Amino acid sequence: MGPRLLRLKLIIFFFAISSCAFGQDTASITGTVTDPSGASIADARIAVDNHERSIHRTTLTNTSGEFLVPGLSPDSYDLSITAPRFKKYQANETVLRVAQNSRVNVTLQVDSAPTQVTVSGQDVAQVETQSSELAGTITGGFAASRATDPNDAPNRAQVSVPRSLAQAL
DSSP states (O other), X not given: OHHHHHHXXXXXXXXXXXXXXXXXXXXXXXXXXXXXXXXXOTTOEEEEEETXXXXXXXXXXXXXXXXXXXXXXXXXXXXXXXXXXXXXXXXXXXXXXTTXXXXXXXXXXBOOOOOOOOOOOSSOOOOOOSOOOOOOOOOHHHHHHHHHOTTOHHHHXXXXXXXXXXXXX
């Protein structure tokens, strides 16, 4: 029974060594994705591509903005990171070596896409968009009532119409 047990132990030992050796030929990319204020960006999409070998791996950042793409063969990869309302991050030809854990911390810039507001309708008030001038039309009846009402002192300070002009209106 001694030689059989020794043979079994040797076989288990060689399997253990070969699996450890196999695990050493891969690399990984890890990192954190934040916005310009330093806040983490959850659910950002991470894509790692090697077009020569047709390798395409994707993952999402966790709630802390962290990600890990393990088990990559040593080679060069294109890394892209996207998130809604942020500009796309692209790093081409990122080289990974055997057993390397490459750390890529990225700050995504806010996407300043133009916002367009369209207002349509017949009874929509006209808005002056070319200047900051405030203007309006004062009718004769309004000016006369403001100029002659003694209880309306605060409004008279805002609309000052001489009595002679008010009476002429």
